Amino acid sequence: MTHVNRTAMPRLGATTTPAAALLHHRALPPTGIVHLGLGNFHRAHQAVHTAAALAAEEGPWGILGVASHSAAVADALREQDLRYTVLELSPQRSRVVVPAVHTGALVATREPDAVLEALAAPGTRIVTLTVTEHGYTFSPRTGALDTDHPGVRADLRGDGPPRTTLGLIVRGLQRRVRAGAAPITVLSCDNLMGNGHTTARLVAEFVAALPGAERDELTPYLAGVAFPNSMVDRIVPATTDAYRDAVAAQFGVRDSVPVPAEPFSMWVIEDSFAAGRPAWERGGALFTADVGPYELLKLRLLNGTHSLIAYLGALDGRDTIPEAIAQPAIHRAAMSVLREEYLPTVPVPAGVDVEEYIEQLFTRFANSALRHRTRQVGSDGSVKLAQRVPEPALAHLAAGRMPHHLALTVAGYLCCIAAPPGFDPGPDAAAMTDPARERLAPLASRPTPEFVRAALATGLLGEALAAHDAFAARVTDLLTVLLHHDVPTAIQEATAPITSTQLPASRGSQHPESGVSAHRAAT
Known part of the structure; x- marks a missing residue:
C-alpha cells in the first residue's frame, strides 16, 4: 500500500461519498437497532449485512452505535456524517464500500443517559452486541454472572451510570418497563457458545440479584424479551495508516476510521424476534432453527x-x-x-x-x-x-x-x-x-x-x-x-515422539526440564 498525502484530501462525509460505493441509496431510516460495541467487527459485519438488507427491502432499521469507553471511533464518525468505508481485501482484488446505516454514535461512559434513552425508545426493536467474550462479565470458573466484578457490583447497587454491558441492558429494559414500551430482542453477535442462551441467562441472573422491588418489576417483562442465538464469521483486523492510505488512494477522500476486512462474511441467526427485524436474509444472512x-x-x-x-x-x-x-x-x-x-x-x-x-x-x-x-x-x-x-x-x-x-x-x-x-x-x-x-x-x-x-x-x-x-x-x-x-x-x-537425544540444544531457559514425551507412550 503506497503512502499518500491524506491531509490534502477532503474528509469523507455525506457530500463526498462516491455514490458507487454506497451499499444502499435509500434515505437514512429511523433508529430501530441500538448496537453496543462500536468496534471494527460490528462496522464490517452487522452494519454491512444491514445495509445490504435495506438495499433489498426498506424498513425502520437504522443503527445507533454505542462505544463502551473509547470515544475515538464515535467522534470520528460524527465528524464524517456517520460515514466510513469498509475495505474488503484479498490477494486477488480489493473493494471499498460505505454501509451508511448509522443514525448516531454515542459513548456509554460519556453519554450514559442518552444510551439508556435510546434503549428505552419506543422505536428501538433490537439491541445487538459485539462486546467480546470478556464483555459479558461472567466467572470463567463457573460461567455464572461475576458478582465480584466491581462494575457488576456497582451496577446492581445502581451506583451511578451503568459500567457493564449487562448493566446497560438491564437498566434500559427497566426504563422500557416504566415507560410502557414493548419487549424487544437482544441479539448477541459475540463468539460465545449458545450466545443468545448465555446472554439471556446472564441478564436473568443480573435481574435476580437486584433488590426485591426492582427484581419483581423486571422479571415478568423478561419473559417477552427474545434472545436469539447467532453465529458471526468475518476476519476483521485493526485499522492502521496503511488502510487509511489505501482508501485515500482509491477514493480521493480522507477516512480516519476505515475498516479492513476479508471478502468472506457469514451470519447465521435463530429466527426468534420479539418486535420484527430487518430482511437480513436478503442481505446474506442465513436463518435456521438450530444455530x-x-x-x-x-x-x-x-x-x-x-x-x-x-x-x-x-x-x-x-x-x-x-x-x-x-x-x-x-x-x-x-x-x-x-x-x-x-x-x-x-x-x-x-x-x-x-x-x-x-x-x-x-x-x-x-x-x-x-x-x-x-x-x-x-x-x-x-x-x-x-x-x-x-x-x-x-x-x-x-x-x-x-x-x-x-x-x-x-x-x-x-x-x-x-x-x-x-x-x-x-x-x-x-x-x-x-x-x-x-x-x-x-x-x-x-x-x-x-x-x-x-x-x-x-x-x-x-x-x-x-x-x-x-x-x-x-x-x-x-x-x-x-x-x-x-x-x-x-x-x-x-x-511424534521426540527422545532426549533428538532434541536440539536448549535455548538456555532457566526453567527445569520436565521429561518430554513421558506421557505420549501411555496415551
Whole structure:
C-alpha cells in the first residue's frame, strides 16, 4: 500500500461519498437497532449485512452505535456524517464500500443517559452486541454472572451510570418497563457458545440479584424479551495508516476510521424476534432453527485453530496470521488440530461441504492482503479458550486419546501470556491483552509442572480439565519444549515422539526440564 498525502484530501462525509460505493441509496431510516460495541467487527459485519438488507427491502432499521469507553471511533464518525468505508481485501482484488446505516454514535461512559434513552425508545426493536467474550462479565470458573466484578457490583447497587454491558441492558429494559414500551430482542453477535442462551441467562441472573422491588418489576417483562442465538464469521483486523492510505488512494477522500476486512462474511441467526427485524436474509444472512452446529463449526474449526496459529506464530516471531500459517510447521499443526482434534467433535450442519469449508478456512488464514496480527487474535485467550478447548479435549480424553495439539494450544497460550522469568516470548506475545495475565504471571516463576497445575487450577479451562492429570502433564511437556527449544520442535513433539537425544540444544531457559514425551507412550 503506497503512502499518500491524506491531509490534502477532503474528509469523507455525506457530500463526498462516491455514490458507487454506497451499499444502499435509500434515505437514512429511523433508529430501530441500538448496537453496543462500536468496534471494527460490528462496522464490517452487522452494519454491512444491514445495509445490504435495506438495499433489498426498506424498513425502520437504522443503527445507533454505542462505544463502551473509547470515544475515538464515535467522534470520528460524527465528524464524517456517520460515514466510513469498509475495505474488503484479498490477494486477488480489493473493494471499498460505505454501509451508511448509522443514525448516531454515542459513548456509554460519556453519554450514559442518552444510551439508556435510546434503549428505552419506543422505536428501538433490537439491541445487538459485539462486546467480546470478556464483555459479558461472567466467572470463567463457573460461567455464572461475576458478582465480584466491581462494575457488576456497582451496577446492581445502581451506583451511578451503568459500567457493564449487562448493566446497560438491564437498566434500559427497566426504563422500557416504566415507560410502557414493548419487549424487544437482544441479539448477541459475540463468539460465545449458545450466545443468545448465555446472554439471556446472564441478564436473568443480573435481574435476580437486584433488590426485591426492582427484581419483581423486571422479571415478568423478561419473559417477552427474545434472545436469539447467532453465529458471526468475518476476519476483521485493526485499522492502521496503511488502510487509511489505501482508501485515500482509491477514493480521493480522507477516512480516519476505515475498516479492513476479508471478502468472506457469514451470519447465521435463530429466527426468534420479539418486535420484527430487518430482511437480513436478503442481505446474506442465513436463518435456521438450530444455530448450534454452525457455532461449533466456527468456534472450533476456525476460532480454535486461529488461536493455535496466533500463539505459535507470535512465539515464532511472526507478526501476522498469514506470516505464521506460511511456516510449514505451523501450517501442519493448524491442520492437525483442526482435522484430528476439533473436527471429530463437531456435528457438521446439513448442506455444509466440510472439505470445501476447510480449504476455504486455510485460504482465509493465508490472506496476505489482510495483515491480521497474531497479537490481536491471541488477546483475551483466557475467555476464548474456555469456549473452545475443554469440551473437545474432554471428549478425546474420555475416549482414551490424548489431544496433543489442544495441549499445545494451552502451552502456547501460557508461554505468551505468563512466560517465566528469563524467557522472552517476543513483542507480539507481550502485546497480547488478557484479563488473566495479572493472576497467571506470578505463578510462572514456579517449576513448569507446578506452574501448569496452578494455572489450570485458577479455572482457566474449567474444573473437569484441570482435574485431568494426564492433560496437565502433556501441557507441561509441550510448554517445556517451547521454553527450552523452539516452536517447530514443540510442533514435532506434539506430532511424534521426540527422545532426549533428538532434541536440539536448549535455548538456555532457566526453567527445569520436565521429561518430554513421558506421557505420549501411555496415551
